[in-house]
Amino acid sequence: KAGVTQTPRYLIKTRGQQVTLSCSPISGHRSVSWYQQTPGQGLQFLFEYFSETQRNKGNFPGRFSGRQFSNSRSEMNVSTLELGDSALYLCASSPSGGRTMNTEAFFGQGTRLTVV
Amino acid sequence: AQTVTQSQPEMSVQEAETVTLSCTYDTSESDYYLFWYKQPPSRQMILVIRQEAYKQQNATENRFSVNFQKAAKSFSLKISDSQLGDAAMYFCASISGSARQLTFGSGTQLTVLP
Numbered sequence: 001k002a003g004v005t006q007t008p009r010y011l012i013k014t015r016g017q018q019v020t021l022s023c024s025p026i027s028g029h030r031s032v033s034w035y036q037q038t039p040g041q042g043l044q045f046l047f048e049y050f051s052e053t054q055r056n057k058g059n060f061p062g063r064f065s066g067r068q069f070s071n072s073r074s075e076m077n078v079s080t081l082e083l084g085d086s087a088l089y090l091c092a093s094s095p096s097g098g099r100t101m102n103t104e105a106f107f108g109q110g111t112r113l114t115v116v
Numbered sequence: 117a118q119t120v121t122q123s124q125p126e127m128s129v130q131e132a133e134t135v136t137l138s139c140t141y142d143t144s145e146s147d148y149y150l151f152w153y154k155q156p157p158s159r160q161m162i163l164v165i166r167q168e169a170y171k172q173q174n175a176t177e178n179r180f181s182v183n184f185q186k187a188a189k190s191f192s193l194k195i196s197d198s199q200l201g202d203a204a205m206y207f208c209a210s211i212s213g214s215a216r217q218l219t220f221g222s223g224t225q226l227t228v229l230p
Contacts, residue, residue: 042223043220045218048216088159104163
């Protein structure tokens with residue numbers, strides 16, 4: 001069974017640009033969550049999607065958005081990039097859905113975004 | 117709101133020895149799960165062990181075991197017979213029924229000395 005796939009692995013962008021990151025979950029998983037990892041703030045939750053609907057959102061500005069497609073693949077977009085957006089962005093997929101919590105999350109290798 | 121605290125930024129252990137990583141958490145919920153994740157240099161977060169809050173028995177996965185003290189809100193990870201491949205950043209995390217996202221601690225960098 002293939003794991004969680006995130007593309008691209010590395011990105012370098014300029015301040016003010018926008019970027020789109022992609023995450024393909026494990027086959028059969030319907031929940032996809034995104035996390036930002038930085039040395040200063042650690043791991044912070046961005047948002048979670050289930051069946052193409054955003055179920056939960058972390059405390060990030062509106063420049064951070066996402067979506068999920070009918071095949072459960074998810075994208076996150078960051079507009080008007082700032083230097084502070086430089087981070088490792090991790091995607092996690094979970095098999096559970098509905099009202100149950102995600103008791104098991106499988107992570108991808110992340111996308112390293114550098115904003116210059 | 118949930119919080120997870122790891123007070124040991126760095127730890128080291130001799131190969132084949134045992135090491136314990138500490139974690140405390142705070143939650144007002146009765147239904148929650150606790151996790152230890154390992155993040156090696158490859159950056160992929162790997163689930164090491166999981167503990168259901170309603171289970172009194174401590175979880176065990178091969179050389180990895182936890183000491184879950186519910187009243188004290190403590191959740192430590194014990195690694196026995198440490199191997200060089202255990203060197204990584206270890207994160208303690210929690211998730212509760214009302215908040216469907218993982219809350220992570222700040223991590224403990226584990227070095228295994230040959």
